[in-house]
Amino acid sequence: MNGESSMFVLIALTVITAATPLVFAAIGELVTERSGVLNLGVEGMMLTGAVFSFLCIHVTGNAFLSLLVGIFAGMVMALLFGFLTLTLQASQVATGLALTIFGTGVSALVGQSLIGVAYEGLPKIAIPVLSELPTVGPLLFQHDALVYLSWLLVPAVAIFLKRTRPGLVLRSVGDSHDAAHALGYRVVRVRYIATLFGGGCSGLAGAYLSMAYAPMWVENMSAGRGWIALALVVFAVWQPGWVLFGAYLFGGITILQLHGQGIGINVPSQLMSMLPYLTTIVVLVLISLDQGRVRRNAPAAIGQVFRPTT
Amino acid sequence: MIQLKKRANPSVLMGYLAPVIALGMTLVAGFLLFAVLGVPIGEAFKAYFIEPVSDLYGLAELGVKAAPLIMIAAALSLGFRAGIWNIGAEGQLILGGICGGAVALAFYEVEAFYVLPLMCLAGIAGGMAWAAIPALLRTTVNANEILTSLMLTYVASLLLSFLVHGPLRDPDGFNFPESRLFHDAATLPLVLSGTRLHIGAPIAILVALLAWVLLSRTLLGFALRVNGDAPKAARHTGFGQGQLVWFSLLFTGAMAGLAGLFEVAGPIGQLNPVISPGYGFTAIIVAFLGRLHPVGVVFAGLVMALSYLGGENAQIALNMPLAVTGVFQGMLLFFLLAADVLIHYRIVFGQERRA
Amino acid sequence: MGQALAVLVSNNPYRAFALASQRTTPDSSHNAPTMGHRSDTTQNTAPLVSMQGITKAYPGVIANDSVNLELLPGEIHALLGENGAGKSTLVKILYGLLQPDAGQILWSGNQWDGSPIYLRNPADARSLGIAMVFQHFSLFESLTVVENIALGMAVPASDALRREIRDVSLRYGLPLEPDRDVYSLSVGARQRIEIVRCLLQNPKLLIMDEPTSVLTPQEVQELFVTLKRLAAEGVSILYISHKLDEIRQVCDRATILRGGKNVATAIPEQESARSLAALMMGENVSTTTRTERSETGQPRLALNKLNLPAKSRQAISLQQLNLTVHAGEVVGIAGVAGNGQDELISVLAGEVKASPNDMIWLKGEFVAQWSAAQRRRAGLCTVPEERLGHAAVPSMSLAENALLTGFHRQALRRAGIITKRRCRQAAKAIIDAFSVQCDGPRSAASSLSGGNLQKFVVGREILQAPDVLVISQPTWGVDAGAAADIRNAIQVLAAQGAAVLLISQDLDELMAITDRIGALCAGRLSEFYPTQSVDAQQVGLLMGGKTALEGVA
Numbered sequence A: 001m002n003g004e005s006s007m008f009v010l011i012a013l014t015v016i017t018a019a020t021p022l023v024f025a026a027i028g029e030l031v032t033e034r035s036g037v038l039n040l041g042v043e044g045m046m047l048t049g050a051v052f053s054f055l056c057i058h059v060t061g062n063a064f065l066s067l068l069v070g071i072f073a074g075m076v077m078a079l080l081f082g083f084l085t086l087t088l089q090a091s092q093v094a095t096g097l098a099l100t101i102f103g104t105g106v107s108a109l110v111g112q113s114l115i116g117v118a119y120e121g122l123p124k125i126a127i128p129v130l131s132e133l134p135t136v137g138p139l140l141f142q143h144d145a146l147v148y149l150s151w152l153l154v155p156a157v158a159i160f161l162k163r164t165r166p167g168l169v170l171r172s173v174g175d176s177h178d179a180a181h182a183l184g185y186r187v188v189r190v191r192y193i194a195t196l197f198g199g200g201c202s203g204l205a206g207a208y209l210s211m212a213y214a215p216m217w218v219e220n221m222s223a224g225r226g227w228i229a230l231a232l233v234v235f236a237v238w239q240p241g242w243v244l245f246g247a248y249l250f251g252g253i254t255i256l257q258l259h260g261q262g263i264g265i266n267v268p269s270q271l272m273s274m275l276p277y278l279t280t281i282v283v284l285v286l287i288s289l290d291q292g293r294v295r296r297n298a299p300a301a302i303g304q305v306f307r308p309t310t
Numbered sequence B: 001m002i003q004l005k006k007r008a009n010p011s012v013l014m015g016y017l018a019p020v021i022a023l024g025m026t027l028v029a030g031f032l033l034f035a036v037l038g039v040p041i042g043e044a045f046k047a048y049f050i051e052p053v054s055d056l057y058g059l060a061e062l063g064v065k066a067a068p069l070i071m072i073a074a075a076l077s078l079g080f081r082a083g084i085w086n087i088g089a090e091g092q093l094i095l096g097g098i099c100g101g102a103v104a105l106a107f108y109e110v111e112a113f114y115v116l117p118l119m120c121l122a123g124i125a126g127g128m129a130w131a132a133i134p135a136l137l138r139t140t141v142n143a144n145e146i147l148t149s150l151m152l153t154y155v156a157s158l159l160l161s162f163l164v165h166g167p168l169r170d171p172d173g174f175n176f177p178e179s180r181l182f183h184d185a186a187t188l189p190l191v192l193s194g195t196r197l198h199i200g201a202p203i204a205i206l207v208a209l210l211a212w213v214l215l216s217r218t219l220l221g222f223a224l225r226v227n228g229d230a231p232k233a234a235r236h237t238g239f240g241q242g243q244l245v246w247f248s249l250l251f252t253g254a255m256a257g258l259a260g261l262f263e264v265a266g267p268i269g270q271l272n273p274v275i276s277p278g279y280g281f282t283a284i285i286v287a288f289l290g291r292l293h294p295v296g297v298v299f300a301g302l303v304m305a306l307s308y309l310g311g312e313n314a315q316i317a318l319n320m321p322l323a324v325t326g327v328f329q330g331m332l333l334f335f336l337l338a339a340d341v342l343i344h345y346r347i348v349f350g351q352e353r354r355a
Numbered sequence C: 001m002g003q004a005l006a007v008l009v010s011n012n013p014y015r016a017f018a019l020a021s022q023r024t025t026p027d028s029s030h031n032a033p034t035m036g037h038r039s040d041t042t043q044n045t046a047p048l049v050s051m052q053g054i055t056k057a058y059p060g061v062i063a064n065d066s067v068n069l070e071l072l073p074g075e076i077h078a079l080l081g082e083n084g085a086g087k088s089t090l091v092k093i094l095y096g097l098l099q100p101d102a103g104q105i106l107w108s109g110n111q112w113d114g115s116p117i118y119l120r121n122p123a124d125a126r127s128l129g130i131a132m133v134f135q136h137f138s139l140f141e142s143l144t145v146v147e148n149i150a151l152g153m154a155v156p157a158s159d160a161l162r163r164e165i166r167d168v169s170l171r172y173g174l175p176l177e178p179d180r181d182v183y184s185l186s187v188g189a190r191q192r193i194e195i196v197r198c199l200l201q202n203p204k205l206l207i208m209d210e211p212t213s214v215l216t217p218q219e220v221q222e223l224f225v226t227l228k229r230l231a232a233e234g235v236s237i238l239y240i241s242h243k244l245d246e247i248r249q250v251c252d253r254a255t256i257l258r259g260g261k262n263v264a265t266a267i268p269e270q271e272s273a274r275s276l277a278a279l280m281m282g283e284n285v286s287t288t289t290r291t292e293r294s295e296t297g298q299p300r301l302a303l304n305k306l307n308l309p310a311k312s313r314q315a316i317s318l319q320q321l322n323l324t325v326h327a328g329e330v331v332g333i334a335g336v337a338g339n340g341q342d343e344l345i346s347v348l349a350g351e352v353k354a355s356p357n358d359m360i361w362l363k364g365e366f367v368a369q370w371s372a373a374q375r376r377r378a379g380l381c382t383v384p385e386e387r388l389g390h391a392a393v394p395s396m397s398l399a400e401n402a403l404l405t406g407f408h409r410q411a412l413r414r415a416g417i418i419t420k421r422r423c424r425q426a427a428k429a430i431i432d433a434f435s436v437q438c439d440g441p442r443s444a445a446s447s448l449s450g451g452n453l454q455k456f457v458v459g460r461e462i463l464q465a466p467d468v469l470v471i472s473q474p475t476w477g478v479d480a481g482a483a484a485d486i487r488n489a490i491q492v493l494a495a496q497g498a499a500v501l502l503i504s505q506d507l508d509e510l511m512a513i514t515d516r517i518g519a520l521c522a523g524r525l526s527e528f529y530p531t532q533s534v535d536a537q538q539v540g541l542l543m544g545g546k547t548a549l550e551g552v553a
Helices: A002-034 A042-060 A063-087 A092-114 A136-140 A145-163 A165-175 A177-182 A187-213 A225-235 A240-259 A269-273 A275-289 A291-297 B012-037 B041-053 B056-081 B089-106 B115-141 B145-165 B200-217 B219-229 B231-237 B241-268 B279-289 B294-318 B323-344 C002-010 C013-022 C087-094 C122-128 C145-153 C159-171 C187-199 C217-232 C244-250 C273-284 C341-349 C372-378 C398-406 C420-433 C450-462 C480-495 C507-513 C536-543
Strands: A124-126 A142-144 B002-006 B345-349 C049-058 C061-071 C076-080 C102-107 C115-117 C130-133 C205-209 C236-241 C253-258 C261-266 C299-308 C318-326 C330-334 C359-362 C380-383 C468-472 C499-503 C516-521
Touching: A002 A042, A002 A136, A002 A145, A002 A165, A002 A187, A002 A225, A002 A240, A042 A063, A042 A092, A042 A187, A042 A225, A063 A092, A063 A187, A063 B323, A092 B279, A092 B323, A136 A142, A142 A145, A145 A165, A145 A187, A145 A240, A165 A177, A165 A187, A165 C145, A177 A187, A187 A225, A225 A240, A225 A275, A225 B145, A240 A269, A240 A275, A269 A275, A269 B145, A275 A291, A275 B115, A275 B145, B012 B041, B012 B294, B012 B323, B041 B056, B041 B294, B056 B089, B056 B200, B056 B219, B056 B241, B056 B279, B056 B294, B089 B115, B089 B145, B089 B241, B089 B279, B115 B145, B115 B241, B145 B241, B200 B219, B200 B241, B200 B294, B219 B231, B219 B241, B219 C398, B231 B241, B231 C341, B231 C372, B231 C398, B241 B279, B279 B294, B279 B323, B294 B323, B323 B345, C049 C087, C061 C087, C061 C102, C061 C236, C061 C253, C076 C087, C076 C217, C076 C244, C076 C273, C087 C205, C087 C236, C122 C130, C130 C187, C145 C159, C145 C187, C159 C187, C187 C217, C217 C236, C217 C244, C217 C536, C236 C244, C244 C273, C253 C273, C261 C273, C299 C341, C299 C468, C299 C499, C318 C341, C318 C499, C330 C480, C330 C507, C330 C536, C341 C380, C341 C468, C341 C499, C372 C380, C380 C450, C398 C420, C398 C450, C420 C450, C450 C468, C450 C480, C468 C480, C480 C499, C480 C507, C499 C507, C507 C536, C516 C536
Parallel strands: C061 C261, C076 C236, C076 C253, C130 C205, C205 C236, C330 C499, C330 C516, C380 C468, C468 C499
Antiparallel strands: A124 A142, B002 B345, C049 C061, C049 C102, C102 C115, C253 C261, C299 C318, C299 C359
């Protein structure tokens, strides 16, 4: 009984670490999209966040500073995206692709010297008393700081969007930028802020990959997680709570692929590695079957260029 | 404050000038990057732009690299014009390589005229099949083709890895993840002996010309352009969105598949885990740099091919990381998107003076 | 302009007198404001707001050229002018959405006592007590009523706000449910949100931009009751419209703009619709006269209990539509926008297909399952309401836009290859026949004015000699000259034997040129009546949901 329980806890813990970067990237992109901006550059922002935070921990050894650097790197990339799409009104789809290509290149360039560098990973923070509880303790109360942060961030975003005035303004901008503009709201400014938040979250997601999940730097280490995060936002029909659920679902699938052989599934590793990508497609199809639900919840102005008619 | 003032009519001049401005800005940014990395600018310039194309072999290599880019980008530009975002050409290329390569291996040591055409057909079919999945999902359940086609790219490269590690591995290859080398009847004829320039290059030019005629002179091309600019007008006049999605994806899939087959039956000569240095993704940049115009794509393809060659040469000559190529390509696309603004807008710095 | 008008008017002794007694011309508008007929609210009061010498230029056009506008407390003041006269620009400046290039705004409300104000944005305007109901509502579909109102007022969407909404909606007879999602509401209810949102701010000045264009005649009367009540409470109302009868009915004074300049300030009650029109349009008064048509012929297009389920929750489902259009007649469908017009035109054009049982007959054939291309080849041409993006591709040249629907019925290709020369010729033919003002067939559709582009897209279909023409809102937002041209062209087409179905919100237009008329409301069609046998009020009842009129054949 005890052995089984600890095996369960062990697997659950790896699921949590696999899901956490997805939670960050997807919740950030969700906020960006709710303001009407489709940033396809999540993958590029994650890689940039991953490489710069790892570079920082390698140079300074300061984990907190490194996380900030990761967030900042993601935000710089998002700023670039914002400048092109919001100020210069370039196509969001094309710019997002460019951001991913650029981020992949930059991270590979910066990461040249970091290949093979070791880091012990973010320290775990055990919550006093609660972490002593059997099963529940190790499962919920013995994580690194970012896991706790991800659990706090999702409800915080949900409350922000649903219950606060700035959240209402953000949703209104995503619903109809013309109407928001007519009421005197600063559409471009709101979208910049939402895009920067998304970039910061993606950067943090990348930092989690290189500092906690792996922890090391490998070229292209996000391996499509940025794109999966984009799909998660659709899967979640733009609702924060569903992002958490979806991220843990995908975390579970990633772990299934790692532990497949361990639990007796004898399929070549490459085919097991396809699982997250195939699942993404299946999930997209399932969610798209109910077009009414997608259309009702999708921000109406998503991906549209805002041209103030003044 | 930077303000954009809409021009009364789009600037034709800027339409041609924007890619040139973007290239120029990329060069400047590139030299800044070299300065940061401590590489003398003169040497870097030589290594990137002069040395790779200073002899016939180098020029032929330019053609070898440009061919798949042009083929795929010419097809992509049709779809992009229609607002159909197939960004999984890389996966379709890999599937083309797998299917065509599998035919070559199935007909191993069969010296017959039909082997190569059969491989081409298989390559085209493989690319089309891979592209048909996002097309089907988009037209039936309206699943976003950007995400599905991209996910399938990861699946395709894992599939290739699985095959060359397993079923298609060379039985005499000491467990290296490679297939047998294709025999002569399964490799592409060269157009320039002593180089690696194969018939894929002239075919790529033909594809670009075909795409040009299609886009500018046929109802199908017109329908694609209408759908991209005003989807409601396309529906109103009776251009079916579904048909355009199918056409765009299948055509790109076919061209990417053929390009993949050309890679394995040409420069590579076998199946290995990495048959493309990201041609399918770079072709997206080529398509934009070429103004989504098949003829522009030919020039853009040559430019981007040079960035590959320069990158490889600089790695050898200056010990520069290969990743610089990716940085360059990303920057170029950024600058291009920024420069495109000049077509429709004038940029005004500060507040416009009040009258 | 003002000078020319004075000369023109002074040729007529009676009208010269009228001018002297009632109108202030631009030259005299700085004098004391003319007294309104409702002396109880307007006597001896300083203007609430005074816009002086407002000038605003865009590249190639001066939208406002030294325009003056003065509003007294508690008056309903019309801002009258054609499309393109500069009304929208002026009110956007007054609401802080645009900043003038020159001129000043004086304000007497609050602590500002006739001093200049500078409105950087709508929030500035709102803080002074200026509220605006937009013509195209600035509502958020996915948000609730209370959220929408909260956004317009810079307050949280609280229970207190819900209570206030209920109070105001009761007091002014504007029923609203605070927690309904906006997308589920009718057009009239949406306008009520806008009005309630404005009223909650206790405005001193309420700007209403073409408020009646989305209402039935009966709803218009209800609105007028509300407006008069507000004015009686001391609120000034700036009422923008080009509907002369309404202005004469409800407005105390009118400022008339033409070509971006002041033409006159008049008292509408003492003017005729015709004299107001003369002021508004200058020399180009163009009217639409009914052309006589010979007997109508065979049925060309018939709907027989056509159903179309709604595609989304926002869309309208069409239910049991019956309709017959004969050769040689113009049949009109009245109705407020959003009652199924878009769905009807898309099902007639073949953008969406009805099930085979829901028959559409075109010259005796079942066409419900035909594609859009098949219908056009068979002679059913359609012009949707939205010019840019639906009827025409904005970025493409007129030649390419001629190809857009022309290739079905005209030889514009040879062996599958598009002949660009023929496309240009086709475009040239349309430009010439309908005097479309543009730089020739190569100019982009988006570079044309609304009226000229509308003439082009209507002309494109008419020159294809359709057997059936379905046309939706052909004169919406079009200047009077172009509107008259289009209406005449439609009548000529019918006189030549085509069947024309005209879907329009403009009741005057329908009464003027149709032979039979009915209305679309909530996806259902009313009975149809000979236009000569009904009046606007009766059609208004049909627009409001009655399916048949008593006592009319």
